[in-house]
Amino acid sequence: MDAKPVRVALICGSVREGRFGPVVASWMRERIEARGDIELDVVDLAEVRLPLTQQDKPVPYGDYTSPEVRVWAERVGAADAFVVVTPEYNRGYPAALKLAIDSVNPEWRAKAVGFVSYGGVSGGLRAVEQLRPVFAELRAVTVRETVGFAQFWERFDDAGRPKDADGVNRAADVLLDELSWWARALRQARAEMAYPNV
Numbered sequence: 001m002d003a004k005p006v007r008v009a010l011i012c013g014s015v016r017e018g019r020f021g022p023v024v025a026s027w028m029r030e031r032i033e034a035r036g037d038i039e040l041d042v043v044d045l046a047e048v049r050l051p052l053t054q055q056d057k058p059v060p061y062g063d064y065t066s067p068e069v070r071v072w073a074e075r076v077g078a079a080d081a082f083v084v085v086t087p088e089y090n091r092g093y094p095a096a097l098k099l100a101i102d103s104v105n106p107e108w109r110a111k112a113v114g115f116v117s118y119g120g121v122s123g124g125l126r127a128v129e130q131l132r133p134v135f136a137e138l139r140a141v142t143v144r145e146t147v148g149f150a151q152f153w154e155r156f157d158d159a160g161r162p163k164d165a166d167g168v169n170r171a172a173d174v175l176l177d178e179l180s181w182w183a184r185a186l187r188q189a190r191a192e193m194a195y196p197n198v
Contacts, residue, residue: 123148
């Protein structure tokens with residue numbers, strides 16, 4: 001496999017006012033930037049502003065006429081892999097994240113996806129388990145390893161640092177090792193052959 005860095009988009013999946021996502025994403029960004037094998041694109045969905053409607057009509061599925069959708073498609077298309085930072089809202093994941101995922105399609109194909117989640121007792125894992133079949137339908141590959149923060153409000157100090165830094169840093173590194181492996185394997189496969197026309 002080539003030694004060129006893999007391009008990873010770190011996606012902060014919550015847009016809610018008062019959200020905790022940027023704290024978790026900032027920590028994960030530091031973990032990624034500490035490595036030498038990843039080129040990073042940080043995506044805050046609160047800044048992407050994908051449309052639900054155009055001229056008071058729903059946006060048709062697969063419609064790339066919106067400039068925001070075209071820019072989003074370019075960012076997704078340029079990545080080899082993704083780390084999705086998601087909260088768990090009502091045993092699921094945020095609507096803004098679903099909109100972002102569904103706004104483009106072939107750009108996700110044959111790419112690797114990893115998850116960092118946060119929530120109450122489950123640490124956001126119920127949101128992650130709902131996201132896995134969504135990405136499978138888009139023909140992306142989700143990696144097994146995850147990082148989850150149960151009772152997240154107790155897990156970070158006032159400076160936004162995890163209190164159990166050693167444990168979660170190790171978990172993040174294991175996730176990123178697996179993600180990087182899949183990203184390289186899939187990038188090589190995409191370069192060598194077209195994805196099946198299915």
